[in-house]
Amino acid sequence: MTDLYQTQRTMRNMRKAAMQRGLVAILDVGTSKIACLILRFDGPEVFRESDGIRSLAGQSSFRVIGAATTRSRGVRYGEISAMQETERAIRTAVQAAQKMANVRVDHVIACFAGGNPRSYGLAGEIDLQDGIVQDQDVGRVLSACEMPDYGDEREVLHAQPVNFALDHRSGLDDPRGQVGGRLACDMHMLTVDTTAIQHLLYCIKRCDLELAGIASSAYVAGIASLVEDEQELGAACIDMGGGATGLSIFIKKHMIYADSVRMGGDHVTSDISKGLQVPLATAERIKTFYGGVVATGMDDREIIEVGGETGDWERDRRTVTRSELIGIMRPRVEEILEEVRARLDAAGFEHLPSQQIVLTGGASLIPGLDGLAPKILGQRVRIGRPMRVQGLPQAATGAAFAGAVGLTLFAAHPQDEWWDFEVPSDRYPARSLKRAIRWFRDNW
Amino acid sequence: MRPLSAPRRDPAPSRLAYRAQRIWLTPLFRSLIRTGLPTFLIVFLAASYLSNPATKDSIHDVIENVRQSVAERPEFKVERMAIDGASEELSQDIAEVTNIDFPMSSFDLDLPGLRERVATLDAVAEVRVRIRSGGILQVDVVERKPKLVWRSREMLETIDAEGRRVGALASRIDRPDLPLVAGDGADVAAAEALRVYAAAGPLAPRIRGLLRVGERRWDVILDEDQRILLPEAAPVRALEQVIAIDQAQDIFARAIVAIDMRLPHRPTLRLTEPALEELRHLRALSVGAEAR
Incomplete structure (x- = not known):
């Protein structure tokens, strides 16, 4: 536990160093593509406290100066499965982005979709010593949360305090300075497989970069795609990626649940490949050009040249109608959405006051999805695109870049996590000088 | 079956190329290569060329020749x-x-x-x-304008108003127009001497010269071995006083050797020896008459 705390602390320090240098790279390691953005921060003087809500919600503080995308290799289900291949792909993306930005970046903030994310809701409470909530009391109440046994092979990715309650008053954002006797908090914790993080860490280290932060792509896609009201009132963001579909539920501007379905656009492609007996590349091309999920009478007459690439050009001139293609794609998309529905039901999504669902990610671009999704997910579904950030190239503004864009917002304004608060002195290892200093500071 | 088309080229940079690009994008390294290296090369080449003594001499010769040709125009x-x-x-x-x-x-x-x-x-x-x-x-x-003739212990010189030496004189007769001063330190007080001369007025034809006494005050030497002893402070006022006395009482026509003005409020006369005798005689007579 302390170990994790230290790693996350180190990453936060790294992020601070990157902010001071004003340059940080964003790396979205996805199953179908790897995107790298380079952000330049203009410095803290851009923020003015007097502005209240800052211009462009604080996004004017940074600017995207380099962007590059490359076909992902060696990633399956959002997890790295072939390390060398992934490393090469990351290198490609980083090099191209550096070339565009004409600067060298050393710090990178990464996100990935896989690793079987699992959510835990934790609660903890403490008695306040002097009746006023101090800084260290927040740290204490967070440490007082009861840790579930999430297994040895898991690592905590996010641990965000979601809600504070002071005596009988709940729903506090920031309890510091308030008077009360008993402080309680709710924390949302997200764990992923240790190996997934370790593999990513290894690849990034092999590229001479340093990891300044790590996030779940379901979470960052939610930040990018949900508008402020949706985040406040309760909404789910479904990030339909290549190999995994992430879903995150937000309420009161906090993520309270995240999960992922290990199916995505690549499965649709492989279905087409198998069904039409064509190579994967051709299947991908057919999917993006002619794909859809709702068949009409017009589609029976639309003939698609499949072109088997078997070498027998005279004989192998197969064609399919578009409705056949839709017939292959639709069951898989339905399966994904049904799986998502099941996860949402398991999370108790129907109890939220507002049940907005936002579909984003590359696979959400399938034509006709806005007709299919409401049948499975409920009436309040929309297809979302990530919000605009300054300097982002037009090519990188699509739904497929929700993760990358969300990560830029995450880099600029990270949410408070458990490790941002001071650990109470009894959590330090015994005989530590720091512990002695803490004890003095707490008691005088 | 193997694909007919050649495998697609891998776009990934090699580790070396990646590192090279990153090093090249490092600002310090970049400036080092772009300005530091050329500067170093130029300096190094120039230094190595100039360090050869033969080239140094030839460059020196060329410069000297050019200078010579210009200077001789x-x-x-x-x-x-x-x-x-x-x-x-x-x-x-x-x-x-x-x-x-x-x-x-x-x-x-x-x-x-x-x-x-x-x-x-x-x-x-x-x-x-x-x-x-x-x-x-x-x-x-x-x-420099010679204003005074200074007779020092060794030689005869002309000096200007500030006492600076102008030239040597063989004899006083060479410059009879200039007034004479004598004594040690007379050159230092040349300005004062000139003021005294200017104030001399009716006495001027009779003045033979000024004598610096003890490097602090002047004696005015008149002909017929008479002299005026001027005080250290305000000698001009004292001289004017003497002139006033002379005009009133025609004092220099009498048998005196010197007027001592060293105490300006009490001028003192020094009589000649016969006059002194006469004075004593007269006093004795008057004393005798009274005694009788």
Whole structure:
């Protein structure tokens, strides 16, 4: 536990160093593509406290100066499965982005979709010593949360305090300075497989970069795609990626649940490949050009040249109608959405006051999805695109870049996590000088 | 079955290429290569070329030749020296001191040094040296004006109003127009001596000279061995007082040797020896008459 705390602390320090240098790279390691953005921060003087809500919600503080995308290799289900291949792909993306930005970046903030994310809701409470909530009391109440046994092979990715309650008053954002006797908090914790993080860490280290932060792509896609009201009132963001579909539920501007379905656009492609007996590349091309999920009478007459690439050009001139293609794609998309529905039901999504669902990610671009999704997910579904950030190239503004864009917002304004608060002195290892200093500071 | 088309080229950079690009994007390294390296190369090459003594000499020769050819042009030739504001004697002295072989190039003339050397001459108060068009070295001199003749222990000199030496004199008769001062330190108090002379008025024809006594005060020596002892402070006032007494009582026509004005409020007379005898005699007579 302390170990994790230290790693996350180190990453936060790294992020601070990157902010001071004003340059940080964003790396979205996805199953179908790897995107790298380079952000330049203009410095803290851009923020003015007097502005209240800052211009462009604080996004004017940074600017995207380099962007590059490359076909992902060696990633399956959002997890790295072939390390060398992934490393090469990351290198490609980083090099191209550096070339565009004409600067060298050393710090990178990464996100990935896989690793079987699992959510835990934790609660903890403490008695306040002097009746006023101090800084260290927040740290204490967070440490007082009861840790579930999430297994040895898991690592905590996010641990965000979601809600504070002071005596009988709940729903506090920031309890510091308030008077009360008993402080309680709710924390949302997200764990992923240790190996997934370790593999990513290894690849990034092999590229001479340093990891300044790590996030779940379901979470960052939610930040990018949900508008402020949706985040406040309760909404789910479904990030339909290549190999995994992430879903995150937000309420009161906090993520309270995240999960992922290990199916995505690549499965649709492989279905087409198998069904039409064509190579994967051709299947991908057919999917993006002619794909859809709702068949009409017009589609029976639309003939698609499949072109088997078997070498027998005279004989192998197969064609399919578009409705056949839709017939292959639709069951898989339905399966994904049904799986998502099941996860949402398991999370108790129907109890939220507002049940907005936002579909984003590359696979959400399938034509006709806005007709299919409401049948499975409920009436309040929309297809979302990530919000605009300054300097982002037009090519990188699509739904497929929700993760990358969300990560830029995450880099600029990270949410408070458990490790941002001071650990109470009894959590330090015994005989530590720091512990002695803490004890003095707490008691005088 | 193997695909007919060649496998797609891997776009990934090699580790080396990736590192090279990152190093190249490092600002320090970049500036080092783009400015540091060329600078170093240029400096190094120049230094290695110049460090060879033969090239150094040849460069020196070339520079010297060019300089020579420019300096020898007729435009820069100085033909003669013109001296303004100096007497015949001083002009000779200046020519002797400067000691230039004409014609010579103006590049080789050391004007400040020349000026300094001319200024060392005693008779020169002020000097300006410049090269005039037409190849003339113009020396403008302001000569010191001799105001007094100073007879010191060793020699006879003329000095100006500030006591600076102007020249030597063979005898007093050479400059009868100048007043005479004598004694040690008389040159230092030359200004005061001139004021005393200016105040002399009716006594002036009778004054033979001023004598500096003890380097602090003046004695005015008159003919017929009479003298006026002036005080240290305000000698002019004291002299004026003596002149006033003389005009009122015609005192210098009487048998006195000196008027002592060292205490200005109490002028004291020193009589000649016969007059003193006479005075004593008269006093004895008057005392005797009274006694009777």
